[in-house]
Amino acid sequence: MKAGIHPEYHEIKIVMTDGTEFTTRSCMGKEGDTLxxxxxxxxxxxxxGVQRIVDTxxxxxxxxxxxxxxxxxKK
Structure with missing residues (x-):
C-alpha cells in the first residue's frame, strides 16, 4: 500500500433509533464520534413489513x- 493516501480508520459509536448503542470501526469523522x-x-x-405514514x-x-x-x- 502507498503511505499517506488512506483515510484514518478508527472506532465510532452508532446509536440506533431505539437507543441501543454499539461500537464499530469507520473512516467517518474522528475517533470517538457518534453516528x-x-x-x-x-x-x-x-x-x-410495517408501513408508517411519515408525512401527515x-x-x-x-x-x-x-x-x-x-x-x-370567474366573471
Missing part, C-alpha cells in the same frame, strides 16, 4: 396551498 441513525433495520418498512401534512395539500390562486378566473 445517530434516523432509519435502521428495526424501524425501516423494508425490513419490518401531505404533498397534495402542500401543492393545493401553493397553487390555490392559479385557477380559472
Amino acid at each position: 445517530r441513525l434516523d432509519i435502521d433495520p428495526k424501524s425501516h418498512p423494508a425490513w419490518t 401534512g401531505g404533498q397534495v395539500a402542500k401543492f393545493n396551498k401553493k397553487f390555490a390562486g392559479l385557477g380559472l378566473k
Whole structure:
C-alpha cells in the first residue's frame, strides 16, 4: 500500500433509533464520534413489513396551498 493516501480508520459509536448503542470501526469523522441513525433495520418498512405514514401534512395539500390562486378566473 502507498503511505499517506488512506483515510484514518478508527472506532465510532452508532446509536440506533431505539437507543441501543454499539461500537464499530469507520473512516467517518474522528475517533470517538457518534453516528445517530434516523432509519435502521428495526424501524425501516423494508425490513419490518410495517408501513408508517411519515408525512401527515401531505404533498397534495402542500401543492393545493401553493397553487390555490392559479385557477380559472370567474366573471
